[in-house]
Amino acid sequence: MNFFSTLLLALPLSSIAKDPVIAKPVALQCEYLLNPIGIDATKPRLSWSMADTRQDAKQTAYRIVVGKDSVAVSKKRGTSWDSGKITSANRLVNYTGEPLTAFSKYFWTIELWDKNGKLAGKAPVASFETGMMTADPWKGSWISDGNDINKRPAPYFRKVFEPKKQVRSARAYIAAAGLYELYLNGKKVGNHRLDPMYTRFDKRNLYVSYDVTAQLLKGSNAIGVLLGNGWYNHQAIAVWNFDKAAWRARPAFCMNLRITYTDGTTATIVSDADWKTSLSPIVSNNIYTAEHYDFRREQAGWNTVDFDDHKWEPVVVRKAPSDLVVSQAMQPVRNVEEIPVKSMKKLDDTTYVFDLGRNISGVTKIRIKGEEGTIVRLKHGERLYANGRVDLSNIDVYYRPKDQTDPFQTDILTLSGKGDLEFMPKFNYKGFQYVEVTSNRPVQLTKESITGYFMHSDVASKGSISSSNPLIDRLWWATNNSYLSNLMGYPTDCPQREKNGWTGDGHFAIETGLFNFDGITIYEKWLADHRDEQKPNGVLPDIIPTGGWGYGTANGTDWTSTIAIIPWNIYLFYGDSQLLADSYDSMKKYVDYITQISPKGLTTFGRGDWVPVKSKSDLEYTSSTYYFVDATILAKTARILHKHADYDHYRKLADQIKAAINGKYFNAETGIYASGVQTELSVALQWGLVPEIHKAKVAENLAKRVAADGMHLDVGVLGAKAILNALSDNGQAETAYRLAAQDTYPSWGWWIVNGATTLYENWDIKAERDISLNHMMFGEIGGWFFKGLGGIHPDEQYPGFKRIQLRPNFVRGLDHFKAVHESPYGKIISDWKRTGNKVRYMITIPPNSDAVVSFPVDDGKKVYRNGKVIAPKITLGAGVYQFEIV
Secondary structure (H helix, E strand, O other), X not given: OOHHHHHHHHOOHHHHOOOOOOOEEEEEEEOOEOOOEEEOOOOOEEEEEEEOOOOOOOOOEEEEEEEOOHHHHHOOOOOOEEOOOEOOOOOEEEOOOOOOOOOOEEEEEEEEEOOOOOEOOOOOOXXXXXXXXXXXXXXXXXXXXOOOOOOOOOXXXXXXXXXXXXXXXXXXXXXXXXXXXXXXOOEEOOOOEOOOOOOOOOOOEEXXXXXXXXXXXXXXXXXXXEEEOOOOOOOOOEOOOHHHOOOOOOOEEEEEEEEEEOOOOEEEEEOOOOOEEEEOOEEEEOOOOOEEEEHHHOOOOOOOOOOOOOOOEEOEEEOOOOOOEEEOOOOOEEEEEEEEOOEXXXXXXXXXXXXXXXXXXXXXXXXEOOOOOOEEEEEEEOEEOOOOOEEOOOOOOOEOOOOOOOOOOEEEEEOOOOOOEEEOOOOOOEEEEEEEEEEOOOOOOOHHHEEEEEEEEOOOEOEEEEEOOHHHHHHHHHHHHHHHHOEOOOEOOOOOOOOOOEHHHHHHOHHHHHHHEOOHHHHHHHHHHHHHHOOOOOOOOOEOOOOOOOOOOOOOHHHHOHHHHHHHHHHHHHOOOHHHHHHHHHHHHHHHHHHHHOOOOOOOOOOOOOOOOOOOOOHHHHHHHHHHHHHHHHHHHHHXXXXXXXXXXXXXXXXXXXXXXXXXXXXXOOOEEXXXXXXXXXXXXXXXXXXXXXXXXXXXXXXXXHHHOXXXXXXXXXXXXXXXXXXXXXXXXXXXXXXXXXXXXXOHHHHHHOXXXXXXXXXXXXXXXXXXXXXXXXXXXXXXXXXXXXOEEEEOOEOOOOEEEEOOOOOOOOOEEEEEEEEOOEEXXXXXXXXXXXXXXXXXXEEEEEEEEEOOOOOOOOEEXXXXXXXXXXXXXXXXXXXXXO
16 A cells, blocks of 8 residues: 555545535424424424534534424524524524414424534424423313223223314324223224323323324214223232222223314314223233233224214213323334244144244234134243243242233233134233243144234434444344333333333443433433422332332432433433433432431442342442432532532532542552452442542452453442443453453353343343343443443533543454444444554544544554544544544
């Protein structure tokens, strides 16, 4: 290669070609959703990003135009709000125009000015539509079928109506205590699953909005609603006492179908005493166990106009479950991926076992025919017995059934004998890889008789990695499978045994979630659940939502620090302080409670390092560390929100806690925390306890401890969150990578080489307890790949990746690593390749952002750009760059 070829390779790629690209606004969103309907926010957040491939591309000004006329808005005329030209690089602003009105569609667009002060290319016209806004517009009543809470069959509801004039548009708004499916003229409305999302039902209920204009017919129309129990009427008995929840009642719903006619007038069809109800073929439904269906009880056309409902019963009007009904403005749960069966084994004429080839959360669809009265059972599990049958013993351990009528994760069908039948549960999901189908009479099934559906909150992908080590790539994939399996409108621990919103699991995995997926709407909803569940004294339960369980003595800082850690990470990743502001009072009450019970700065309020390999960490030390984390985040939040007195108070409190921890647990002479096990050394480095002058020594001790432990993990959940970051952020990236890439017990890779497609609950695959095969509590590694190898970090002084901190680690054992993260400003790429003793490093910094790049240049190596030696730490504007480290 000659000098000129080398020079070309070292040039920024965007400077090699001509510079014809014109900047333009893209990705216009309202409340982090594309063209949403049913927005209740009075000052909704509007956001966008800038497409511009030029070097140092940036936005110098913007102008937002909002109005009800799309044509006028496209011409930059807005009657609701015209911000005027604002000299600013902001890409997230709150609407501050004329007060928004309920049930109104608003169009908006934006003008941007580029780095040269020139007007960028034209933006599309986006929209958002307000919903109820307040409780006043609800005209419908809450209705139920009036049955007892122990009644098993799910109820149908129906009503026939006729629009009086020509329809311009129609919107359905439905809230339910329990779960629902909504139908118009025989067809399901929308493709959501498990709506509405689970909340503390006696505090807050969610309603969902639909555009149903296209489903309305001229003349008569029929509305149908099918209600399921969900978490509202928990008929199964398990250790968390959901069957004793204070809110528990027979499912109910409230609905407004608002029609706008072409002459501008409106009419609203509502849920009221005129509706009729009947029991459905869903003879039992339980979010925790399964669903039972009797095909003989089907009522063909029950949700159509011509159906004869004279035998149906009148409905019962009841009180609303709570005083607060708000819009479900979040990504819904859907059947996201269809998964064909990988293999089937026929054990006999009445027993078949199907293998999807991977562990998922979701449901199965079965196509089957058989004699009338044939009973078919579909048992879903993660493991097989030696005889090939499905084994539930690792996941049914907390179920406490009174009898055998509702077996765990087992759908039960009663066939009608009327040809080919199809069944997929409506109000349940499971965690499984295998499905055992048994019947009391012979049935003929094929591999195609069963289809699996991976079901989860349908969040957009935001990140990817690829490397020269297939184990690393597979582990990242498996981590994402577990993350999505445990995202059901709130983050859960596992999709089978519990389905609970364990707080610790939620914050251990927050960075993995945010590097890989656009989860802000899910977390904002879940933190609202936190605020609903918090006791007046500040205490939080360690499962949220809860029916009352979890306010015990161990629901302490290491778990319920979600109240601080998750809003803080949302701020770092999105540059949005709203969740910090919404959660501030709750954070403050929580920290004040811990201070009250632990006035000297040390607390034992916590669960400790759950499921370690063998070592035990000091409970007071780890719990106090999270107390310090919470106080630190609270102080930083107070400063962001301009609460200066609070900032001074909580900064001093954090300093006092840190001093108390280091005073009791840190030996400055030896560089050891507590007893010196992996978790104890890791959390000190991860969470900022170690004085700057001692960091290198503590990190070296941690690396030595890992080596002494055979280059294997000896941590539980707290250590798993901390150890890789503690090493790679403090000069020990080689040890961190060796741990991450380890494939013998105990390690993440040990699961993968043993066939895991998700993360497990226990390092020991053959453990007798705590052995769910789809758990997220050890999931930090999925975020560490971006940080520890790709080097991508947010900067808290310039959050939302306005400024990116790039600190890659070119570790031995990897020849190539690439991390891509779609930040609020655009795509960040950190991509390095090793050839001999040379590393070529390529980065992409999105428009309107910049980066501080710190190169690892040990062993006397130098960094070259454009053939010239540069400093090992530089600041770069937007663009595409290439470097060589030799």
